[in-house]
Amino acid sequence: MSAAGNQQLIERFxxxxxxxxxxxxxxxxxxxxxxxxxxxxVSEGLKxxxxxxxxxxxxxxxxxxxxxxxxxxxxxxxxxxxLRGGNELLAALKSQGATAMPCSGRCDEPVPVLxxxxxxxxxxxxxxxxxxxxxxxxxxxxxxxxIFTHIREPGRATLEGYKRTGGYEALTKAVRxxxxxxxLAVVTESKLAGRGGAGFPTGVKWKAVADAAGNPKSVxxxxxxxxxxxxxxxxxxxxxxxxxxxxxALAGFATGAARGFIYLRYEYPETFRILERAIAEAEAAGLLxxxxxxxxxxxxxxxxRGAGAYICGEEGSLLNSLEGKHPFPRNKPPYPVTHxxxxxxxxxxNVETLAxxxxxxxxxxxWYRGLGRNGHAGTKLISLSGDIQRPGNYEVPIGLPxxxxxxxxxxxxxxxxxxxxxxxxxxxxxxxxxxxLDCTLDEPSIRSKGSFLGAxxxxxFDDSRNMVAAAHDAMEFFAHESCGKCFPCRIGTxxxxxxxxxxxxxxxLAAWTEEVRDIGAAMRATSACGLGMAAPFVTDxxxxxxxxxxxxxxxxx
Amino acid sequence: xxxxSMNATAMERKLTMTLDGQxxxxxxxETIYQVAQRAQKNVPTLCYDERLEAFGACRLCVVxxxxxxxxxxxxxxxxxxGMIVRSGSPTIEKYRKTLLELVVSExxxxxxxxxxxxxxxxxxxxxDRYGARTGRFKGKKSGTSNKSDDNPFILRDYDLCISCYRCxxxxxxxxxxxxxxxxxxxxxxxxxxxxxxRLKDSDCTFCGQCVQTCPTGALADKKAxxxxxLPGEVTKTRTICPYCGxxxxxxxxxxxxxxxGVQPAMDGPANGGALCIKGQFAFDFVQHEDRLKxxxxxxxxxxxxxxxxxxxxxxxxxxxxRALEQHGRRSIYxxxxxxxxxxxxYSMQKFIRAGFGTHYIDxxxxx
Numbered sequence: 020m021s022a023a024g025n026q027q028l029i030e031r032f033x034x035x036x037x038x039x040x041x042x043x044x045x046x047x048x049x050x051x052x053x054x055x056x057x058x059x060x061v062s063e064g065l066k067x068x069x070x071x072x073x074x075x076x077x078x079x080x081x082x083x084x085x086x087x088x089x090x091x092x093x094x095x096x097x098x099x100x101x102l103r104g105g106n107e108l109l110a111a112l113k114s115q116g117a118t119a120m121p122c123s124g125r126c127d128e129p130v131p132v133l134x135x136x137x138x139x140x141x142x143x144x145x146x147x148x149x150x151x152x153x154x155x156x157x158x159x160x161x162x163x164x165x166i167f168t169h170i171r172e173p174g175r176a177t178l179e180g181y182k183r184t185g186g187y188e189a190l191t192k193a194v195r196x197x198x199x200x201x202x203l204a205v206v207t208e209s210k211l212a213g214r215g216g217a218g219f220p221t222g223v224k225w226k227a228v229a230d231a232a233g234n235p236k237s238v239x240x241x242x243x244x245x246x247x248x249x250x251x252x253x254x255x256x257x258x259x260x261x262x263x264x265x266x267x268a269l270a271g272f273a274t275g276a277a278r279g280f281i282y283l284r285y286e287y288p289e290t291f292r293i294l295e296r297a298i299a300e301a302e303a304a305g306l307l308x309x310x311x312x313x314x315x316x317x318x319x320x321x322x323x324r325g326a327g328a329y330i331c332g333e334e335g336s337l338l339n340s341l342e343g344k345h346p347f348p349r350n351k352p353p354y355p356v357t358h359x360x361x362x363x364x365x366x367x368x369n370v371e372t373l374a375x376x377x378x379x380x381x382x383x384x385x386w387y388r389g390l391g392r393n394g395h396a397g398t399k400l401i402s403l404s405g406d407i408q409r410p411g412n413y414e415v416p417i418g419l420p421x422x423x424x425x426x427x428x429x430x431x432x433x434x435x436x437x438x439x440x441x442x443x444x445x446x447x448x449x450x451x452x453x454x455x456l457d458c459t460l461d462e463p464s465i466r467s468k469g470s471f472l473g474a475x476x477x478x479x480f481d482d483s484r485n486m487v488a489a490a491h492d493a494m495e496f497f498a499h500e501s502c503g504k505c506f507p508c509r510i511g512t513x514x515x516x517x518x519x520x521x522x523x524x525x526x527x528l529a530a531w532t533e534e535v536r537d538i539g540a541a542m543r544a545t546s547a548c549g550l551g552m553a554a555p556f557v558t559d560x561x562x563x564x565x566x567x568x569x570x571x572x573x574x575x576x
Numbered sequence: 577x578x579x580x581s582m583n584a585t586a587m588e589r590k591l592t593m594t595l596d597g598q599x600x601x602x603x604x605x606e607t608i609y610q611v612a613q614r615a616q617k618n619v620p621t622l623c624y625d626e627r628l629e630a631f632g633a634c635r636l637c638v639v640x641x642x643x644x645x646x647x648x649x650x651x652x653x654x655x656x657x658g659m660i661v662r663s664g665s666p667t668i669e670k671y672r673k674t675l676l677e678l679v680v681s682e683x684x685x686x687x688x689x690x691x692x693x694x695x696x697x698x699x700x701x702x703x704d705r706y707g708a709r710t711g712r713f714k715g716k717k718s719g720t721s722n723k724s725d726d727n728p729f730i731l732r733d734y735d736l737c738i739s740c741y742r743c744x745x746x747x748x749x750x751x752x753x754x755x756x757x758x759x760x761x762x763x764x765x766x767x768x769x770x771x772x773x774r775l776k777d778s779d780c781t782f783c784g785q786c787v788q789t790c791p792t793g794a795l796a797d798k799k800a801x802x803x804x805x806l807p808g809e810v811t812k813t814r815t816i817c818p819y820c821g822x823x824x825x826x827x828x829x830x831x832x833x834x835x836x837g838v839q840p841a842m843d844g845p846a847n848g849g850a851l852c853i854k855g856q857f858a859f860d861f862v863q864h865e866d867r868l869k870x871x872x873x874x875x876x877x878x879x880x881x882x883x884x885x886x887x888x889x890x891x892x893x894x895x896x897x898r899a900l901e902q903h904g905r906r907s908i909y910x911x912x913x914x915x916x917x918x919x920x921x922y923s924m925q926k927f928i929r930a931g932f933g934t935h936y937i938d939x940x941x942x943x
Contacts, residue, residue: 055771058770058771068748068754068757068779069770069779070754070755070756070757070768070769070770070778070779071748072770073757073759073768073770073771073772074757074759074768075757077759077760077761077768078759078761328761330761345757345758350630350631350632350649350652352654501763502761502762503739503758503761503763503764503765504633504741505632505634505635506622506633506634506635506636506675506678506679506738506739507635507675507678509739509763509765510678510679510681510682510713510763511678512762512763513715513718513763514678514713517715517716522715522716523714523715523716524715534713537674538674538678538713540674541671541674541675541678543646544647544671545646545647545671545675546635547633547635547649
């Protein structure tokens with residue numbers, strides 16, 4: 020049975036694009052772990068050298084190589100959940116073979132536990148329960164929204180629910196009335212920019228793909244939302260999946276791509292099923308697949324599931340992962356717009372970016388630009404978590420004051436507490452504190468404070484928190500997720516972690532500071548990708564805002 | 577087109593950039609690192625091996641490019657016309673020193689025996705050049721040596737590994753074996769084989785290329801290391817591998833009159849730094865005690881007795897002649913040894929063809 024079964028699992032995906040991850044998941048699901056026998060079969064079936072395959076499998080956090088591993092609980096001990104009892108829950112579940120996992124994108128409802136393909140939430144083994152991910156609250160500022168406008172409507176995740184308020188009208192308009200160039204023009208004029216954090220103008224990216232030589236082209240939806248404190252893409256995909264699918268199809272129409280990939284993080288199993296169903300519904304209705312709405316435009320979406328690696332949110336790593344290679348970032352240039360999936364032109368876009376496109380096409384570029392404040396175009400989803408009254412996802416006009424979000428929209432700190440610091444860009448932007456909290460939620464303002472908005476994750480730390488410990492947890496995450504390719508990041512994140520937890524490093528404050536600054540400077544300047552470049556924001560902002568806590572830490576050792 | 581006008585067009589098309597204030601020509605597709613090396617800038621690297629695709633891991637080769645915010649890895653960045661590059665400003669040199677101090681902080685040892693391999697002194701040399709403080713960034717060590725790998729050729733001393741992946745890349749790109757790869761990630765990265773087993777259970781052919789490209793001696797030549805305690809300096813003598821007909825250039829390593837190891841010539845025209853298991857590791861026969869140095873004559877009882885060359889050759893010649901007379905020229909068949917040098921192979925075929933008048937001549941390398 021085993022050999023025939025192996026063959027069937029491989030055959031199911033062998034002729035599809037990007038077959039390795041689904042084949043590995045098929046074995047992982049069937050056996051509950053990835054056995055030596057399974058890897059030998061996959062190596063032979065997909066013609067991947069066994070040593071390479073073995074190495075690649077060990078790169079991913081969630082592929083278990085021990086029997087029974089798949090169904091052992093994985094408890095989030097991420098930066099928010101560790102404030103909410105994640106470590107205690109892990110200890111309580113140890114007898115069930117529980118292991119820790121880094122932030123799994125449920126910071127609005129801690130503590131998530133992944134058991135097989137189910138997300139449970141709770142704080143003790145007894146109160147763990149399966150629960151659908153939280154919906155965003157109605158916009159507290161009464162601001163007009165782009166992405167969340169209809170997300171709270173019942174049944175929105177179904178095709179019927181989505182179509183009730185104009186769903187797929189943008190795609191219909193595009194394929195029936197517009198040329199790809201006209202669609203590109205609308206997106207460019209809207210000033211929509213990459214909402215995964217890099218902020219690259221979407222219209223410019225799509226035009227580069229449209230103009231690039233080489234076929235077939237691809238649209239890749241980056242749904243590997245791995246940044247700690249970010250859970251906005253999950254909200255879109257769980258509650259408004261068709262918005263993202265329609266955005267992908269529009270991207271395909273504008274760029275001339277006939278195939279799309281969704282690279283979804285492992286930690287969102289419910290989302291996987293929702294997307295699977297939504298894709299099937301749209302295909303059955305002729306809104307995806309061959310000859311969409313009877314036009315000459317075809318667009319096939321392939322859903323792929325990651326296996327636990329933050330770095331796979333970096334587009335080069337993501338593409339390598341899709342292609343079944345070791346998920347190291349790629350050297351740039353060339354960029355994915357010319358050399359993306361299988362070295363062919365590829366638009367890699369974040370979920371939020373793609374979900375913004377249908378309303379933009381429906382309501383026009385000027386409408387979208389007008390949603391921002393102080394001359395900024397559009398809106399941004401912010402995932403707010405930590406020591407705050409009402410954590411959750413908020414769609415803010417770009418340019419909204421941070422203090423308005425924290426105090427008016429989200430109810431401010433917990434009773435009797437004050438806000439000591441917030442992180443920016445999840446963890447990647449380090450901390451803001453003191454006067455620097457008086458900024459507006461747009462890149463120029465936050466960059467002027469020495470950080471960046473990035474993907475829009477904000478974690479709040481109140482005055483009860485030890486900021487050196489918070490910085491340590493952040494750096495430990497980066498060390499855990501460093502891919503190991505470039506030296507400054509691989510060694511630098513480790514050395515900074517050791518200095519933040521006191522395991523190593525000088526006991527003299529000046530020497531400690533010099534070491535931490537030198538490592539950070541070399542990492543920022545020479546790292547090969549954004550992970551290593553961003554990690555020192557944590558230590559630099561710690562030194563800037565919390566010199567006294569640093570002094571206590573160094574002298575206490 | 578005349579030769580003159582062709583040259584003029586080529587001159588007009590000559591691509592130039594500015595390197596440390598000097599105009600420098602370059603060809604389409606060249607990287608900053610390649611141009612800088614030609615201009616003798618001595619840009620440091622640890623993950624670079626010119627035979628391999630540039631990888632961009634060690635980041636020591638970073639340079640500043642005008643108009644680009646962060647420094648770029650010169651090994652992976654192609655030069656564009658008019659590019660203005662600074663190859664080693666004080667800021668860049670400081671980053672390089674910090675990077676080296678980070679690298680040595682994960683290692684147990686920096687000074688290693690040069691017998692370990694061709695490139696084994698690269699890290700040591702850079703640490704000395706930059707005055708990098710080896711104890712500066714103390715902390716956990718990375719890499720776990722695989723002492724249980726009991727093969728006779730390759731020492732897997734990963735305590736010294738800096739995860740530059742040159743071994744993995746040379747195995748894939750040069751040798752096409754894909755026997756090794758990297759497992760885990762980040763600081764837990766470890767060079768591995770399939771299922772982290774022994775080399776001899778993997779697709780490894782023991783060609784030794786991983787050993788020779790390793791910049792720290794983490795992969796080491798076990799056979800050469802047998803001579804680690806022999807007195808004297810190592811001398812390298814360039815020659816051609818005596819095994820098959822490819823003609824790989826090698827450097828024989830000797831201490832005194834003892835042959836202690838072989839290293840491939842990186843500039844060998846036939847091999848470009850590659851060898852096979854035989855050329856790399858099978859040299860013990862040269863000074864082996866069982867090696868025949870005098871002819872032996874078979875006795876009536878089947879045993880052998882040492883004799884001199886004149887006697888031996890006379891007896892052999894008589895045997896050949898007898899075979900020729902009794903059975904004709906087609907009773908003679910010559911097989912030259914694959915170990916013999918080319919000149920000897922040539923003499924052998926001439927001996928068979930001219931001496932016996934037959935084309936029955938072959939070479940064991942063909943098998």
